[in-house]
Amino acid sequence: MKTPYEILEVAEHATDIDIKRAYLQKVKLNPPDHDHEKFQQIYNAYETIKNKTNREQYALFNFPEADFDALLEHAFSTAQPSSISADHFEQLLRASIGDKTFLIGGSKKQAHE
Amino acid sequence: MIKESWALPINDTVKIKNYLARLTAQQLDEQFPDLAGLLGLLIITGKISYQEMLPKDCIFIRHLSFAQEALSAYRNNRLEDIEPALKKLPFRSAFRDFRTVMKAALLMPESIEQAQALLAGIPADSPYHRAAALLLALMHSGSQLAIDLFRLSPPQIRLVEAVKNFNQKQIELLEALIKQKSHLSDKVKFDLALQYRELFGDHAKNYCLAALSTYPDGQRDFIRHFGPMDDFEAWRLKALSCERNGNFHDAEYYWQQGISVLKTRGVEGASRIALIMRHIAAHQEAPEERMSWLIDSLEHDPDDRETFIKILQYLEQHGQETDTYKEWLNKSIRQFPDDIELLGLAIKAAERDQAYTKAAQYARALLKVDPVNTFAKKVLLSSHLAHAGTLIKSRKFDLAEEEIRQAEQITIGKSSRTQAQLMRGFLAFVAEDEKRGAGLIADAVQKRVNGLVCAHFFAAMEALLLDCQIVPVLQALPQPETDYYLSEQEITQLIGLIHQYADDNSATPALLHEALVKVQAIINHSIRQQDYSEELLLSLCQCLGRIRHFELLDACLKTAQPSWIKPIWNYYRVYAEVKGDAGKCSEINFLRLQISLENARQEIDQRAVARIGKFLDQYHEAHNMIESSSADDIEAGCDNPLHRLFGHLPDDLYDQLEAKLIEISENNPQDRTLKMLAVDYLANDVARMESLCKDPDALFAFLLLKASDELGFNIDVNAADVIECFGKKADSKPASLFSFFKSISESL
Numbered sequence: 031m032k033t034p035y036e037i038l039e040v041a042e043h044a045t046d047i048d049i050k051r052a053y054l055q056k057v058k059l060n061p062p063d064h065d066h067e068k069f070q071q072i073y074n075a076y077e078t079i080k081n082k083t084n085r086e087q088y089a090l091f092n093f094p095e096a097d098f099d100a101l102l103e104h105a106f107s108t109a110q111p112s113s114i115s116a117d118h119f120e121q122l123l124r125a126s127i128g129d130k131t132f133l134i135g136g137s138k139k140q141a142h143e
Numbered sequence: 144m145i146k147e148s149w150a151l152p153i154n155d156t157v158k159i160k161n162y163l164a165r166l167t168a169q170q171l172d173e174q175f176p177d178l179a180g181l182l183g184l185l186i187i188t189g190k191i192s193y194q195e196m197l198p199k200d201c202i203f204i205r206h207l208s209f210a211q212e213a214l215s216a217y218r219n220n221r222l223e224d225i226e227p228a229l230k231k232l233p234f235r236s237a238f239r240d241f242r243t244v245m246k247a248a249l250l251m252p253e254s255i256e257q258a259q260a261l262l263a264g265i266p267a268d269s270p271y272h273r274a275a276a277l278l279l280a281l282m283h284s285g286s287q288l289a290i291d292l293f294r295l296s297p298p299q300i301r302l303v304e305a306v307k308n309f310n311q312k313q314i315e316l317l318e319a320l321i322k323q324k325s326h327l328s329d330k331v332k333f334d335l336a337l338q339y340r341e342l343f344g345d346h347a348k349n350y351c352l353a354a355l356s357t358y359p360d361g362q363r364d365f366i367r368h369f370g371p372m373d374d375f376e377a378w379r380l381k382a383l384s385c386e387r388n389g390n391f392h393d394a395e396y397y398w399q400q401g402i403s404v405l406k407t408r409g410v411e412g413a414s415r416i417a418l419i420m421r422h423i424a425a426h427q428e429a430p431e432e433r434m435s436w437l438i439d440s441l442e443h444d445p446d447d448r449e450t451f452i453k454i455l456q457y458l459e460q461h462g463q464e465t466d467t468y469k470e471w472l473n474k475s476i477r478q479f480p481d482d483i484e485l486l487g488l489a490i491k492a493a494e495r496d497q498a499y500t501k502a503a504q505y506a507r508a509l510l511k512v513d514p515v516n517t518f519a520k521k522v523l524l525s526s527h528l529a530h531a532g533t534l535i536k537s538r539k540f541d542l543a544e545e546e547i548r549q550a551e552q553i554t555i556g557k558s559s560r561t562q563a564q565l566m567r568g569f570l571a572f573v574a575e576d577e578k579r580g581a582g583l584i585a586d587a588v589q590k591r592v593n594g595l596v597c598a599h600f601f602a603a604m605e606a607l608l609l610d611c612q613i614v615p616v617l618q619a620l621p622q623p624e625t626d627y628y629l630s631e632q633e634i635t636q637l638i639g640l641i642h643q644y645a646d647d648n649s650a651t652p653a654l655l656h657e658a659l660v661k662v663q664a665i666i667n668h669s670i671r672q673q674d675y676s677e678e679l680l681l682s683l684c685q686c687l688g689r690i691r692h693f694e695l696l697d698a699c700l701k702t703a704q705p706s707w708i709k710p711i712w713n714y715y716r717v718y719a720e721v722k723g724d725a726g727k728c729s730e731i732n733f734l735r736l737q738i739s740l741e742n743a744r745q746e747i748d749q750r751a752v753a754r755i756g757k758f759l760d761q762y763h764e765a766h767n768m769i770e771s772s773s774a775d776d777i778e779a780g781c782d783n784p785l786h787r788l789f790g791h792l793p794d795d796l797y798d799q800l801e802a803k804l805i806e807i808s809e810n811n812p813q814d815r816t817l818k819m820l821a822v823d824y825l826a827n828d829v830a831r832m833e834s835l836c837k838d839p840d841a842l843f844a845f846l847l848l849k850a851s852d853e854l855g856f857n858i859d860v861n862a863a864d865v866i867e868c869f870g871k872k873a874d875s876k877p878a879s880l881f882s883f884f885k886s887i888s889e890s891l
Contacts (some may be wrong), residue, residue, distance in 0.1 A: 106285055106307075
């Protein structure tokens with residue numbers, strides 16, 4: 031689960047102004063009438079860290095989630111392929127064929143019969 | 144034409160050759176689509192290469208060349224040629240799913256969602272289904288990737304690792320995950336986070352810290368890898384963990400431990416302490432506890448406005464007139480002198496104390512911050528006019544003139560101008576020319592209210608509040624005709640006016656009654672003659688009940704139709720009968736009200752429930768007071784007849800007599816008991832006994848006498864004493880023998 035800082039893509043030591051700027055930018059890209067859920071997520075994130083008191087409250091009372099999935103996400107996030115080369119594509123097609131693949135002749139009906 | 148069906152492992156080249164050589168174009172293109180699909184995949188991946196054996200004129204061969212054209216363009220990085228080649232493959236082509244897989248591959252990594260949607264369209268029995276799964280795995284990351292890899296073969300996994308360009312550490316982690324399958328215990332996860340923490344960065348520490356709540360055994364390893372845990376952080380996590388499990392009691396303990404640590408950390412610690420205290424306050428069930436935490440929090444951070452507001456709201460709900468409330472209000476204003484909400488509260492508090500000068504000061508302060516604040520303007524206007532009224536009463540006319548002038552400068556609306564005009568009229572009435580003043584007053588009054596009754600009542604009230612004569616003021620107003628009736632609208636307005644004056648502490652019920660005298664006759668005959676609605680009459684009853692005007696209330700109740708059966712009518716009937724004194728309510732009315740209360744509850748009539756409930760509480764209080772005052776009276780030697788007769792008896796003896804009394808009552812019906820008592824104590828004068836025993840206390844006394852006789856106790860009381868005690872008032876007491884026997888039988 032992403033933290034409000036991650037949602038707004040700001041540093042944890044960002045100022046009120048930085049956070050507001052990041053929030054407005056995000057809202058511009060995700061207006062409420064476009065993707066309401068996304069907008070709500072951005073809005074909630076902003077409300078959570080918009081000023082010093084709120085940030086302190088978040089730091090004090092936010093229970094850190096032991097989110098192993100997020101941990102793995104982080105571990106493998108740097109390994110996203112930029113694109114699939116033709117070579118990899120052909121390897122992928124070849125790897126999809128097992129040694130025990132059977133070439134079946136005849137219509138399906140005949141085969142079942 | 145092939146008649147039989149066959150399934151050959153793709154490594155069996157001899158047989159495959161044999162069978163493929165016998166295939167016709169029609170079979171390949173139309174009759175065996177599954178064979179064509181797989182054959183296409185095998186040929187383009189180079190697994191088999193017998194395409195020259197297939198019929199040259201078949202569509203399959205043509206489509207194969209399109210697929211190879213697309214692949215060639217891909218291989219030579221001529222991406223613009225791929226799409227035209229793929230477009231040549233129609234929907235029914237054996238290479239349809241090849242086209243989909245290739246398109247999805249080309250969409251990566253920019254349009255993952257679109258690619259996933261394309262791959263989702265490949266059927267499970269397609270030869271390209273496995274390729275689609277591999278491609279999907281390439282699009283996933285994190286735990287989803289691990290799940291995908293569980294289902295793949297080692298060469299496929301290696302391909303994914305290669306395409307994703309994983310480093311050795313990542314590959315090791317993936318393999319560790321695959322070994323665990325999908326069963327990852329808290330311990331395994333914790334250990335993996337530690338073992339591969341260079342992959343996870345700072346997240347590893349945060350994860351392990353959080354995971355300690357479900358895997359506390361990991362604490363030693365945590366300290367070994369990340370060093371000792373911050374004291375406060377340890378308490379904080381414990382507190383949050385308890386809160387997560389709904390255990391706020393223990394959480395509070397851990398927070399308090401955390402506060403002890405923060406107390407050593409200066410300013411930063413103080414602000415965190417205040418936040419924690421407010422957090423604890425929010426979880427308190429008892430409002431007093433909540434307030435205590437909030438008040439304490441201000442010692443560490445006195446700049447939190449919300450906390451001041453919460454404290455004031457609490458104190459307002461629990462006795463706003465207290466000095467504590469005022470003290471906190473003053474503190475709040477000192478802390479936030481320009482706060483509109485706090486200034487508003489200060490004005491209201493000053494008004495409640497009738498400290499109008501103070502209210503005006505706050506109103507001026509509020510208007511400096513918010514120059515168009517209507518509330519503050521109204522307060523200032525009222526303050527000037529109230530002050531002008533006081534000055535008129537003390538005959539300081541010049542100063543009163545100045546106050547009125549200042550009031551006239553406040554612009555709120557038509558109503559404010561009329562109020563100032565009315566006060567100017569009274570100033571003229573008292574200080575200058577009575578007639579001119581009365582004219583001005585009459586003019587202002589008629590602007591202020593509609594209807595002659597309302598005008599007369601309003602003018603009378605205003606005159607009374609300023610200690611002015613009523614008659615000349617009322618004479619200046621148009622006089623109502625003898626057949627004048629109040630319309631429903633005017634009744635509603637009159638009710639509003641009465642409530643308004645009743646809300647104002649300066650108008651006592653006596654003043655209201657005096658002002659109503661002038662219009663009482665018209666109200667009375669209007670109620671009798673007009674067919675007012677039930678709701679309107681109820682509102683009028685409520686208003687008259689509030690100012691305890693029982694004469695008009697009676698008039699309303701007499702007009703109330705018998706068909707109106709709402710429980711509230713019963714309440715007002717009883718309320719009027721006892722003139723608002725619940726202590727005077729008879730037992731039968733008490734029972735009636737209890738039934739009405741139950742009916743009101745069933746009808747969900749909250750207004751009636753509240754009124755009847757309050758009245759019954761007052762009834763109980765009054766009766767408890769009577770009982771307790773009776774007890775006091777015994778000590779003071781007062782003349783309660785039963786205590787006078789039997790007060791000297793010891794408690795244990797009295798209890799025995801009472802038990803015998805119940806026994807006698809139980810064994811003898813009412814008539815027989817009276818006859819028996821008459822025979823024993825009144826020379827068989829049954830009529831006299833019945834008369835005496837209309838008072839249940841007298842009956843009780845005779846029965847106690849009878850009980851003592853039967854038990855053979857000498858109690859120093861005889862029949863003559865009882866007759867002397869109750870004889871004189873026998874005729875004036877209500878007949879309540881039935882209730883006595885009823886209460887005796889109930890006590891059994």
